[in-house]
Amino acid sequence: MTASRLNGVRYAIRDVLKEAKRVEATGKKLIKLNIGDPNAFDFDAPEELRKAIREATELKENGYSDSQGLLLLREKVVEYNKTKGVHCTAEDVFVTTGLSEAIHMLSAALVEPASNVLLPAPTYPQYQAVTVLHDGEPRFYDCLEGEGWFPDVDDLRKKADEKTAFISLINPNNPTGALYPRKKLKEIIDFAGELGVPVLSDEVYDRLVFEGEHVSTASIASDVPIVTMNGLSKNFFAPGWRCGWITLTGFPDDSLKEGILKLCSLRLCAPVLEQRAAIAGLETIDSWIGGYVEKLRKRRDLLVKRCNEINGLTCVKPKASFYAFPSIEWSGSDEEFCLELLRETGVLTVHGSGFGGKGKHFRMVFLPSESVLEEAFDLIDGFLKAKRSL
Amino acid sequence: MTASRLNGVRYAIRDVLKEAKRVEATGKKLIKLNIGDPNAFDFDAPEELRKAIREATELKENGYSDSQGLLLLREKVVEYNKTKGVHCTAEDVFVTTGLSEAIHMLSAALVEPASNVLLPAPTYPQYQAVTVLHDGEPRFYDCLEGEGWFPDVDDLRKKADEKTAFISLINPNNPTGALYPRKKLKEIIDFAGELGVPVLSDEVYDRLVFEGEHVSTASIASDVPIVTMNGLSKNFFAPGWRCGWITLTGFPDDSLKEGILKLCSLRLCAPVLEQRAAIAGLETIDSWIGGYVEKLRKRRDLLVKRCNEINGLTCVKPKASFYAFPSIEWSGSDEEFCLELLRETGVLTVHGSGFGGKGKHFRMVFLPSESVLEEAFDLIDGFLKAKRSL
Numbered sequence: 068m069t070a071s072r073l074n075g076v077r078y079a080i081r082d083v084l085k086e087a088k089r090v091e092a093t094g095k096k097l098i099k100l101n102i103g104d105p106n107a108f109d110f111d112a113p114e115e116l117r118k119a120i121r122e123a124t125e126l127k128e129n130g131y132s133d134s135q136g137l138l139l140l141r142e143k144v145v146e147y148n149k150t151k152g153v154h155c156t157a158e159d160v161f162v163t164t165g166l167s168e169a170i171h172m173l174s175a176a177l178v179e180p181a182s183n184v185l186l187p188a189p190t191y192p193q194y195q196a197v198t199v200l201h202d203g204e205p206r207f208y209d210c211l212e213g214e215g216w217f218p219d220v221d222d223l224r225k226k227a228d229e230k231t232a233f234i235s236l237i238n239p240n241n242p243t244g245a246l247y248p249r250k251k252l253k254e255i256i257d258f259a260g261e262l263g264v265p266v267l268s269d270e271v272y273d274r275l276v277f278e279g280e281h282v283s284t285a286s287i288a289s290d291v292p293i294v295t296m297n298g299l300s301k302n303f304f305a306p307g308w309r310c311g312w313i314t315l316t317g318f319p320d321d322s323l324k325e326g327i328l329k330l331c332s333l334r335l336c337a338p339v340l341e342q343r344a345a346i347a348g349l350e351t352i353d354s355w356i357g358g359y360v361e362k363l364r365k366r367r368d369l370l371v372k373r374c375n376e377i378n379g380l381t382c383v384k385p386k387a388s389f390y391a392f393p394s395i396e397w398s399g400s401d402e403e404f405c406l407e408l409l410r411e412t413g414v415l416t417v418h419g420s421g422f423g424g425k426g427k428h429f430r431m432v433f434l435p436s437e438s439v440l441e442e443a444f445d446l447i448d449g450f451l452k453a454k455r456s457l
Numbered sequence: 458m459t460a461s462r463l464n465g466v467r468y469a470i471r472d473v474l475k476e477a478k479r480v481e482a483t484g485k486k487l488i489k490l491n492i493g494d495p496n497a498f499d500f501d502a503p504e505e506l507r508k509a510i511r512e513a514t515e516l517k518e519n520g521y522s523d524s525q526g527l528l529l530l531r532e533k534v535v536e537y538n539k540t541k542g543v544h545c546t547a548e549d550v551f552v553t554t555g556l557s558e559a560i561h562m563l564s565a566a567l568v569e570p571a572s573n574v575l576l577p578a579p580t581y582p583q584y585q586a587v588t589v590l591h592d593g594e595p596r597f598y599d600c601l602e603g604e605g606w607f608p609d610v611d612d613l614r615k616k617a618d619e620k621t622a623f624i625s626l627i628n629p630n631n632p633t634g635a636l637y638p639r640k641k642l643k644e645i646i647d648f649a650g651e652l653g654v655p656v657l658s659d660e661v662y663d664r665l666v667f668e669g670e671h672v673s674t675a676s677i678a679s680d681v682p683i684v685t686m687n688g689l690s691k692n693f694f695a696p697g698w699r700c701g702w703i704t705l706t707g708f709p710d711d712s713l714k715e716g717i718l719k720l721c722s723l724r725l726c727a728p729v730l731e732q733r734a735a736i737a738g739l740e741t742i743d744s745w746i747g748g749y750v751e752k753l754r755k756r757r758d759l760l761v762k763r764c765n766e767i768n769g770l771t772c773v774k775p776k777a778s779f780y781a782f783p784s785i786e787w788s789g790s791d792e793e794f795c796l797e798l799l800r801e802t803g804v805l806t807v808h809g810s811g812f813g814g815k816g817k818h819f820r821m822v823f824l825p826s827e828s829v830l831e832e833a834f835d836l837i838d839g840f841l842k843a844k845r846s847l
Contacts, residue, residue, distance in 0.1 A: 068567070068655075068682075068708070068709075068710070068712045068713055069566050069567065069571060069712050069713055069715075069716035069718075070566055070567055070568055070569045070591070070622075072565065072591075073565070073566060073716045073719060073720075076717065076719055076723070078722055078723075102521075104515070104520040104521050105520070105612050106518070106519050106520030106521075107614050110520045111517045111519060113513075115678050117514040117515070117519075118514075120510065120511075120730065121510075121511045121514055124507040124508075124510050124511055125507070127501045128496070128697070129496050129501060129502045129507075129694070129695045129696070129698060130494040130495070130496030130497050130697050131492075131496075131696050132499050132695050132697055147724060155476070164554050164558075164699065164724075164728070165724065165725065167723060167725055168554075168724060169723040171723070171724065175460065175462065175463070176459050176460055177458070177459065177460055178459045178460055179461060193723055196723055197723065199564070200723075201460070201462075211717075214648050225760065232460075265458075292458075304519070305519045306519070306520055306725070307518070307519050307520050307521050307522055307726060307728070307730075308519060308727035308728055308729065308730065309554065309725075309726070309727070309728040318458070319458075320458070322458050322459050323458055323459055324462045325459075326459035327467055329463060329468065329725050330463075332468055333466070333468070333557060333561070333583055333586055333587065333590075334554070334555065334557040334558060334561065335557055335696070335699075336556065336697060336699070337699070338554070338697070338698055338699045338728045338731060339697035339698065339728075340697075340698065340730060341511065341728060342730075401525075444650070
């Protein structure tokens with residue numbers, strides 16, 4: 068009964084979840100390192116944002132907002148962008164119901180049937196799924212583990228053609244934790260400029276940086292069409308609230324703006340209370356983000372230390388975000404590794420091939436407390452030792 | 458640069474808005490009867506719901522919820538449905554980011570390219586727009602003004618064929634304010650059963666009823682596939698919060714459920730704070746809805762009285778919702794009527810043809826206070842008199 072566009076839509080992460088439910092039902096304790104939800108651990112939205120929500124309930128402004136988003140929020144995004152070297156006006160900013168909605172809208176607006184979308188391998192799976200949903204072809208360009216998971220621009224050039232709808236960048240990266248240097252970004256946008264296609268730059272982890280500086284793609288060139296994406300879910304520790312925003316710079320005309328605005332009108336507006344929280348969030352982030360980053364940095368350091376100590380694991384040090392993407396020495400597929408690890412130890416991770424990655428990896432979050440991370444690595448170590456001795 | 462699927466997407470209501478902005482910029486005071494947003498007038502979300510939001514900010518549950526929606530909310534929807542004679546389980550309920558998202562998801566899941574969707578004429582424009590967005594054909598069945606704007610089932614039968622993806626019903630109706638009797642609903646679902654296509658029953662105004670009883674379509678037959686749709690925007694006076702829910706009953710298999718769940722997963726979850734508000738709303742609605750309905754009833758009565766007194770206007774009495782769809786005696790198109798009325802008096806309405814209606818009508822809300830409504834009708838009366846004397 069359902070339309071064929073749904074057929075190809077896969078969500079590899081869900082298969083692991085099914086097995087996890089089964090294992091949990093046997094009474095085994097799970098250590099869940101699979102979800103990018105800091106609020107499932109000892110993180111919560113800052114009081115500044117929660118207070119803004121409470122105050123918003125008293126404003127008697129619970130009607131629809133402008134479909135494009137509250138003007139004040141769009142102005143705050145303009146100010147924030149300016150601190151990153153990205154120059155725009157409130158007319159260039161669109162508020163969405165989380166970045167998921169933004170990705171969906173951009174895909175609907177840019178992907179013609181039979182066009183292709185260039186995605187990093189590994190990637191965040193939603194990009195692949197919405198491309199298929201809009202009858203486009205997800206086409207992967209390599210990111211090189213040996214070079215700190217940076218995009219292979221030669222491979223990107225090889226994969227692109229006249230049917231390319233856009234190039235997707237995720238920086239800081241999910242699932243690898245990589246932070247791209249300015250030079251690499253410049254190479255990519257130079258190529259996008261040559262090809263005349265937009266770059267979608269997902270920067271939703273841009274404040275969760277442990278070393279180095281995050282460079283916003285749109286700060287490098289104002290004459291290449293770039294969609295800069297951000298939102299409340301990660302930097303602001305409020306993933307369940309669903310508020311994101313995109314900024315369009317460098318587009319030769321207003322057609323994408325008009326298309327996005329049309330799609331915004333169809334769903335009336337993004338949630339208004341969360342838009343107020345986002346205003347407070349952008350006003351106050353500098354005062355509280357440091358504490359979150361320090362807490363994450365300690366957990367990241369522990370992760371790197373344990374990965375390097377355990378025989379059979381190696382891990383490129385995550386420079387940002389809260390993900391790591393360790394490589395495993397393992398005879399079977401990485402999906403088999405994750406399923407066996409889950410069944411035998413209760414440690415829940417996601418197989419790297421589920422993100423479109425080559426080789427054998429798993430993705431894990433380093434959001435849990437140090438003691439939970441230590442326990443998880445002890446279990447992984449024991450599991451690998453036992454397998455080797457077979 | 459944008460994909461061709463956007464080309465056919467029109468939103469007639471927006472053209473009126475552009476002109477309204479122009480007129481307002483000349484300094485003319487507008488009386489805005491165009492938007493179905495009670496919060497733009499002297500209505501607000503009940504304190505019970507606003508309190509639930511404030512309390513939710515203290516719960517430390519700001520992470521993602523289940524993609525299908527909080528289980529407790531889905532259980533409350535099950536209870537609510539039961540009071541309407543609709544029997545289901547929490548597995549049949551899906552929480553969405555407003556009904557707009559639900560309509561979009563259902564369209565993505567059900568509309569194949571070149572299939573058609575049967576929409577009432579007049580209709581709520583989003584149904585038409587998302588059908589076009591998914592390469593389907595919006596096909597209109599008449600609703601008969603002379604019979605209280607009830608659907609013409611003979612016409613519905615004529616318009617349907619083997620390519621029909623679903624039948625859309627809006628009851629209580631936007632834009633006419635009609636409330637469909639059980640007998641009429643039975644005729645429609647009997648036909649849907651014969652044809653083997655789902656009925657999407659939009660019941661988002663089901664508690665805003667002035668006379669008669671709202672009959673939920675799914676209460677009439679459990680063996681016809683029906684999607685029952687409701688949400689916070691209208692009955693709960695919180696349109697900006699974006700929380701809706703759909704219930705699937707009578708489907709022969711789980712394919713639509715699985716399709717919707719896939720689409721739900723892609724956007725992670727509906728906003729969690731609003732889901733908590735919806736729980737409180739469903740628990741308390743019986744205690745506060747009466748006051749809202751009485752306030753609206755007085756405004757509805759005033760509207761009917763004035764429409765019947767003014768030479769050139771007639772109006773089927775709205776039995777529910779907060780819309781009226783008066784018929785006008787006018788030599789030009791109804792779009793010209795609305796534009797001239799706007800320019801000369803500042804009274805902002807939407808032309809009936811923008812909703813796909815036949816004849817000459819305009820849609821107006823009866824949400825403003827009695828004094829504003831009186832002023833608006835005085836202006837309309839003066840405008841019509843002046844036109845007749847030309």
